[in-house]
Amino acid sequence: xxxxxxxxxGAVQPGRSLRLxxxxxxxxxNIYGMHWVRQAPGKGLEWVAVIWxxxxxxxxxxxxxxxxxxxRDNSKNTLYLQMNSLRADDTAxxxxxxxxxxxxxxxxxxxxxxxxxxSS
Amino acid sequence: IQMTQSPSxxxxxxxxxxxxxxxxxxxxxxxxxxxxxxxxxAPKLLIYDASNLATGVPSRFSGSGSGTDFTFSINSLxxxxxxxxxxxxYNIPALTFGGGTKVEIx
Numbered sequence: 001x002x003x004x005x006x007x008x009x010g011a012v013q014p015g016r017s018l019r020l021x022x023x024x025x026x027x028x029x030n031i032y033g034m035h036w037v038r039q040a041p042g043k044g045l046e047w048v049a050v051i052w053x054x055x056x057x058x059x060x061x062x063x064x065x066x067x068x069x070x071x072r073d074n075s076k077n078t079l080y081l082q083m084n085s086l087r088a089d090d091t092a093x094x095x096x097x098x099x100x101x102x103x104x105x106x107x108x109x110x111x112x113x114x115x116x117x118x119s120s
Numbered sequence: 121i122q123m124t125q126s127p128s129x130x131x132x133x134x135x136x137x138x139x140x141x142x143x144x145x146x147x148x149x150x151x152x153x154x155x156x157x158x159x160x161x162a163p164k165l166l167i168y169d170a171s172n173l174a175t176g177v178p179s180r181f182s183g184s185g186s187g188t189d190f191t192f193s194i195n196s197l198x199x200x201x202x203x204x205x206x207x208x209x210y211n212i213p214a215l216t217f218g219g220g221t222k223v224e225i226x
Contacts (some may be wrong), residue, residue, distance in 0.1 A: 009139050035215075037163075045155075045163065045206055049214040059213035095162055105210040110162040110175065 002026040002109040004096050009114030016086055022079040022096030022111060028082035030054070030074040033099035035107055036081045038092035038116075048094070049081065059104070064090075086118045121145050125218030131226045138194040140221045142207035147187050151210045154183055157220075158203045166205075167192065181183045199225060200211050 008020040019057040021032070034054035036048040058070050069082045079096050093115050097107035132138050142152065150222040151171035155163040165174045167183035170190060180195045194201055202225055207218040 007197075010226070018192070020159055043156075044204075044220045045208075045217040047217060050213065057213070061214065095144075100168065104215065105151070106165065106168045106213055107155075107163070107208075108165045 002098065004109060004111035006094065006096050006111045006114035007076065009094065010120065011117045012086055013120055014087055014118055017033065017082070017084045018086060019117060020081040020094055020096075020114060020116070022081075024077045026108060027098070029072075029077040031102055033102055033104045034070075034072060034079045035104060036070060036079075036098045037095045037097055037110075038090075039113075040089070040092045040093070041068065043092075046092075050099070050101070052104065053102035057103070064118070074088060074120070085115075088118050089110045090116065091106065091118050121148060121209055121214070121216055123207055123216050123218040124208055125221055127221060128219060129224065131224045134199060136197045137199075138197050138217045138223060140192045140205055140207075142185075142190045142192070142218050144190075144209055146176050146211075148209045150185055150186045150212045151209045151212075152183075152185065153199055153210070154181075154189050155164045155208065156201075156203045157206065163206065176195040187189045192221075197223070197225070 003025045022046045049060045051070045093113040097110040100106040100108045124143045132222040157163040192220045
């Protein structure tokens with residue numbers, strides 16, 4: 001069965017960096033696009049980034065562009081999110097999700113999320 | 121592309137038909153999905169490409185629409201349907217979610 005397990009979350013001070021990981025299993029990782037989506041406490045869902053199946057295309061939301069970078073290692077079945085220059089409004093649960101396609105359209109499986117708290 | 125979802129919350133009785141709407145700020149064809157999120161849980165895909173039921177989703181859930189106006193319905197609300205529902209457009213490369221609709225039992 002499809003499993004996505006996020007890790008790397010925690011408490012960090014403003015301006016610092018953090019790298020999230022998402023370990024995938026139960027499917028052929030290298031043929032699917034992958035996403036990061038976040039949810040601030042008590043708020044709605046916000047799409048963060050997508051990376052296509054082979055890493056050839058990656059796109060980021062305007063709110064994180066220039067600070068966050070999505071990447072993947074298909075040899076390790078792992079998705080990453082490098083987060084730099086963190087701000088208080090980046091505080092959220094971060095979910096990784098698989099796309100139904102090789103690109104980025106529809107999120108059909110989700111991990112349970114990892115909490116990132118940015119505070120001094 | 122902005123997605124305007126309404127209402128933001130609703131209360132209905134078990135067995136009622138519930139309808140949620142989502143309006144896109146520009147034409148997105150049928151590039152529209154619906155998700156369910158129960159408290160403390162990850163979201164779950166219910167409907168993709170505006171009207172297609174995802175695998176294993178009960179047939180009381182349905183979606184329709186194209187262009188800018190979309191509708192999501194629950195035919196005969198059940199207690200386990202208590203959740204927040206989100207629409208999401210994929211006029212790629214950027215994706216955006218609607219603000220969500222919290223569904224409660226009256």
